Amino acid sequence: MTITQLKYVLAVAEHQNFTKAAQKTFVTQPTLSMQIQKLEDELEIQIFDRSKKPIELTNVGKKIVNQAHKIVNEVERMQDVVDQEKGFIGGEFRLGIIPTIMPTLLPMFLKNFTNRYPKVQLIIEELTTDDIIARITEGHLDAAIAATPLGNEKIKERALYYEPFVAYVPENHRLASEKTIDSKDLDLNDILLLEDGHCFRDGVINLCKASKLHPADTFQLQSGSIETLVKLSNEGLGMTLLPYLHTLEISNEQKGKLRYFNTPSPAREVSIIYSKSELKMQITNALYDVISGVVRGAIAFQDVKIISPVK
Template sequence: MTLTELRYIVAVARERHFGRAAEACHVSQPTLSVAIKKLEEELDVKIFERGSNEVSLTPLGEAIVRQAQGVIEQAQGIREIAQRGKDPLAGPLRLGIIYTIGPYLLPELVRHAIDMTPQMPLILQENFTVKLLDMLRTGELDCAIMAEPFPDTGLAIAPLYDEPFLVAVPAQHPLAQRKTISSEELKRETMLLLGTGHCFRDHVLEVCPEFARFSSDTEGIKKSFEGSSLETIKHMVASGMGVTVVPQLSVPREPQPHLVFVPFAAPVPSRRVVLAWRRSFTRYEAIAALRNAIYACELPGVARLTA
């Protein structure tokens, strides 16, 4: 039994597909399949049920994968302890970040990280919250910047900032002249939303739950459309397709000719952005250095948190 084999079964359990797991592990599918078959033969148990469309875990397989995840994490901990004995800031830090934060925080964060800790390059992974949580648990990431809430996974969490939301409307829209907009007023508008899987979509639906129904004849609602990214949706808003809700840091610092960002009336909806890492991660100084680099960013319009 090897760590490589354990990583393979964890990857298959996560992806529920041998091809995707092989791609995630940067090996060919035959290599991964042979290694898993060898492990099953060694343990004399069946870890996976191979279906036509999806791979599932056997009851014993679930217990084995849980144990494998723990072993992988402990093995990573040994490397971290060894690294910490030299220089905890020396060597890459694997940082995950969700799609609706990455484009707006990373450009400045990376510049500060290079200036403050050049010996600690950031290996970046942009993904959905659920995927980042999986990668944290399996040791593929050291830490991640995400927005609460997310499932309690026993991670250590440090709050970074509270970020208010604004309404993005076309420049010629009647709401563009308003100083504030209430969530109630958005019921009468065509709402543009991020696609399923984005946690920010859920945040918007908390502000405007009526749009979850996706019905053109629902009282007070015209229709809603989906987009793949906040930037794509903002372009759609600028072209007059509808309105949307955006986080503060996504608002351009220069005025936009076809787009206006209007604050919400009180109570202003917001999200809490946090840094999360495994409690067993031993490079405490690396986490502190990353937080310092984040706090060195301008972060206009957000409420910084230092607790």
């Protein structure tokens, strides 16, 4: 039994296809198939049901894959120990970022980080919170940036910053004449929301549920992007809520439609999250230092009330 064979098994389990798994592990398909067959012969069991399309794990195969994850993680941890002992900060690092954070945060820290740590190869993906949790627990992401708390026992969270909510109120809206607003003024029936699957949406819903103006969980319009919500709001179709960092880049005309909350301002907690196995922590810590340092100067708010994205 070899570590390479276990990695091949994990690749097939992930892609449910021998050809795709071979491409991802940079070997020929016959080589990968032969090595997995050798492992199955040695263990005297069948890991994959090859009669199914796509290929499926057998019952014992599922147990083998779980154990293979643990073994491969420990092998990677050994290299990680050596890297940390040498003070080496480099290599491939897979980072996930949720859609409502990616457009504003990434330009703020990426150039700074790559200049400071040129040996790190960042592979960044925009993913929903659910996808991030799944990929971290499966070992396909090293870390992620998401709204927290998530309440997942397999994932560690380290708060980066607290980002206030800001209301975007169109002309002729019932709150347009107000200089500042309270969360109790919000009504879900006239708030434009992101589509299901966005944790920022869940945070807004949780904020509105604390309001007396919450007759029902019904929404008039939903969109996949914050930019679209702003455009719809400009058409007089309702107000919306924006993450504070997003408001820094809108036009002066649009800034005139912003309404800030009275203190304590409702906000979301944004954290860097990672597996409890704590692999590649030297890179995770480096990311934390760069991002928290950059954002600290951008968000002046201190008196905030955290709104959890968890339903």
